[in-house]
Amino acid sequence: MSGSQLLRALGRSLGLGRSQLKVDSRHVVLITGCDSGLGHSLAVYCHDSLQMTVVSCCHNLKSEGARLLQALNPSKDGPNRMYTLELDLLEPDSIRLVHGQLRKILAQDPGYQLNALVNNAGVMCFGEFEWQLPEQIETQINCNLLGTMRLTRELLPLLRQQQGRIINVTSHCGLQALPALGPYAASKAALRFWSDSLRVELQQYDMEVVNFIPGSFVMDSNIAARQQQHAQKMHEAFTQEQHALYDTYFEAFNSYLKVLTGFKPPNRLRNEALLAKFRDALTSSQPLALYIEEPWRYRLYRWLFAICPTPLVDWLTLRFCAMPTYESTKQATGDLVDS
Incomplete structure (x- = not known):
């Protein structure tokens, strides 16, 4: 230069x-x-x-x-x-x-x-x-x-x-x-x-x-x-082990994303x-x-991501996304069974 x-x-x-x-x-x-x-x-x-x-x-x-x-x-x-x-x-x-x-x-x-x-x-x-x-x-x-x-x-x-x-x-x-x-x-x-x-x-x-x-x-x-079409292809390609592990979570995850489809x-x-x-x-x-x-929410999270230690960043990332997770779906399913 x-x-x-x-x-x-x-x-x-x-x-x-x-x-x-x-x-x-x-x-x-x-x-x-x-x-x-x-x-x-x-x-x-x-x-x-x-x-x-x-x-x-x-x-x-x-x-x-x-x-x-x-x-x-x-x-x-x-x-x-x-x-x-x-x-x-x-x-x-x-x-x-x-x-x-x-x-x-x-x-x-x-x-x-x-x-x-x-x-x-x-x-x-x-x-x-x-x-x-x-x-x-x-x-x-x-x-x-x-x-x-x-x-x-x-x-x-x-x-x-x-x-x-x-x-x-x-x-x-x-x-x-x-x-x-x-x-x-x-x-x-x-x-x-x-x-x-x-x-x-x-x-x-x-x-x-x-x-x-x-x-x-x-x-x-x-x-x-095309998210739901993508999801269908993913689901069809699951192995038997993946179906047993993921199906409930996968359904909740993609139900949440249906608003994007079309x-x-x-x-x-x-x-x-x-x-x-x-x-x-x-x-x-x-x-x-x-x-x-x-928006201010993005700015706030971006600032927190820059200063926080990795475990806290990971937790904040999940809060930022606010999407279903395997753990949250498992807990919700368990609560439903218990009730």
Whole structure:
């Protein structure tokens, strides 16, 4: 790192010399995972509030979220500022196709500038590590981490040429792993540290890399919409010994999670604090390396996790999750039998 880069980094950390870059329709942002939840809301926010040109990548162009984004295109001959592309992070050919489509979009107007890549797409599967099938574990790692890396690597020369920034949406699970989310937490923690490494590498090319940690939107997104299907596959793969040990607990665990099942309509975030932080990550002349948006409960637990000894952290983690456990289910069943 050169002396000027060091001073710039120090100024950023101290909040000195930071200003907001003016963005408009000439500034292009590519966002992944726009079918629903956070990605859909960020795409709408960039289009409607920031007046940017948005390349929204959806897993399924027939999804309700994709259709709603496509409907933002002008009905007449006005300028198009919302491009909706299909992207499967597990398929290298899909990533290459999106790269080619992005280049064609940028070529339409010499004034276009690729302002940012927002890596938001991800998948999640609840279940203890012993329950989760190899394909469920590998899909989370492959999509959340390796798929994000593949897309970033594919677009990196274009981003470097236009000095665009990279915003990686990680998770509180990347800061503190939670039970029943081990593979997901592993993918997000790896993404977090990869972001740190990439940030240092790309500083010498005057590029920014941001780690963006939003609050929990699992109730408002479709990241866990297939939880009951995942659970059924886990249960069918149990051995006789696992059925005898886990069945009562497994049923209670997944009954608790039924509220997550089913595809929810796309939502638009009303969290103004989160959108303000995202705007700063996207448009600040010197963005912070890390943005965290969280309710007071998350902040309190995160502080306690940092200062408490491991046994107390483990106890607090269970309290934080507030989900059925083997012990609680066993006790409840025993109490029922005794009564």
